[in-house]
Amino acid sequence: MGKFEVLDHPLIQHKLTIIRDKNCGTREFRQCVDEIAALMAYEVSREMPLEDVEVQTPMGVTTKKRLAGKKVVVVPILRAGLGMVEGILNLIPAAKVGHIGMYRDEETMQPHEYFVKMPSDLANREIFIVDPMLATGGSAIMAVDALKKRGAQSIKFVCLVAAPEGVEALRKAHPDIDIFAAALDERLDENGYIVPGLGDAGDRLFGTK
Ligand code: URA
Numbered sequence: 001m002g003k004f005e006v007l008d009h010p011l012i013q014h015k016l017t018i019i020r021d022k023n024c025g026t027r028e029f030r031q032c033v034d035e036i037a038a039l040m041a042y043e044v045s046r047e048m049p050l051e052d053v054e055v056q057t058p059m060g061v062t063t064k065k066r067l068a069g070k071k072v073v074v075v076p077i078l079r080a081g082l083g084m085v086e087g088i089l090n091l092i093p094a095a096k097v098g099h100i101g102m103y104r105d106e107e108t109m110q111p112h113e114y115f116v117k118m119p120s121d122l123a124n125r126e127i128f129i130v131d132p133m134l135a136t137g138g139s140a141i142m143a144v145d146a147l148k149k150r151g152a153q154s155i156k157f158v159c160l161v162a163a164p165e166g167v168e169a170l171r172k173a174h175p176d177i178d179i180f181a182a183a184l185d186e187r188l189d190e191n192g193y194i195v196p197g198l199g200d201a202g203d204r205l206f207g208t209k
Helices: 010-020 026-047 080-091 138-149 164-173 201-206
Strands: 004-006 050-057 060-067 071-078 099-104 111-117 125-130 154-162 178-184
Touching: 010 026, 010 154, 010 178, 026 080, 026 125, 026 154, 026 178, 026 201, 071 080, 071 138, 080 125, 080 201, 099 138, 111 138, 125 138, 138 154, 138 164, 154 164, 164 178
Parallel strands: 004 178, 071 099, 071 125, 125 154, 154 178
Antiparallel strands: 050 060, 099 111
16 A cells, blocks of 8 residues: 655645635745645655765765666646646756646536646656645546556655545555645535635636636
């Protein structure tokens, strides 16, 4: 079973509180999401495998560590996931970026896939799917389905706010993946929004509505 972890570093909690405030404007919201994503990337990458490498310093030769293993692909679920990409790339600049477009049918609340563009060789990559909100889990499950169908084997799902219902649904559908959240909130409301949450992450990031 993959793990579910709440990354409650004080800086993450502080910045998340700022963006929960309904009076937080687009610019500050975007900036904080970017910073939280970077802080989360730092924590999520903690267990990345290392290998020995010989390095010639100005003073002599030594054997030290460098990253080994699979190369990272960041996969934002469009559109709100886009807000988390730059922050992660600040820490892992060589990462590739795949995109997956999903929209939620306002009546059925079911997600639909409309765009998938991934780097080659997903099987040999470490994939971070990013979406600020893990609500019903519908789009997360569909995104993982879409990536597994294309060969992905090692997937981490990274979100800012998770609802218990979404965590349960995603773990049930895909027990092998790791899930990281900045906060686990109380519940979903009847429209599938997370309570207390932060509202519609896409609208708040892009200043729409
Ligand atoms: N998507 C959002 O943007 N916010 C929620 O609360 C749930 C889904």
